Amino acid sequence: MEKTTIQPNKQQLLNRLKRIEGQVRGVHQMVDNDRYCVDILHQISAIQSAMNKVSLALLEDHAHHCVMNAVQNGNGDEAISELMDVMKTMTK
Template sequence: MSEHSAKKTVQPNKQQLLNRLKRIEGQVRGIHSMVESDRYCVDILNQIAAVQAALNKVSVALTEDHTHHCVSKAIQECNGEEAIDELMTVVKRMIR
């Protein structure tokens, strides 16, 4: 585990994130079922696109929370450059 992944924080919108992730889990199970039952490829691809869009929404929400809370706090504590660099590394990874 890297030093960053060991950091802990309180998620301000934790229940919303968990609810979204639970819906995504259900969508992924649905895709699994579609593949098992030999559903039409385009229908499966549409469901995969929906899951990807839903995961992107979770990522954006989490990024927004992180920026408003963790990065903002780091800036106030004069650790802003490190927090911004860390955030930008993650954003770059997300948009690959």
């Protein structure tokens, strides 16, 4: 069963993801143009940092909305277990 949700900060997340998409295209061009490796690595680091911020924003929204609703509806154990599984995956 596929779960869905309404993202309260959807437009902010989409804007961040569009910026990241542009950064990835820029790295692609840097590699294609044989730019200096360290410059490319700095850009990759910036992309990873930006993705971490998107992940944390989604995680926060999930905790404040989905998990909170599940707890209020008596499904807290399942929601917390799912949240912990996601956190374990994120920290690998």
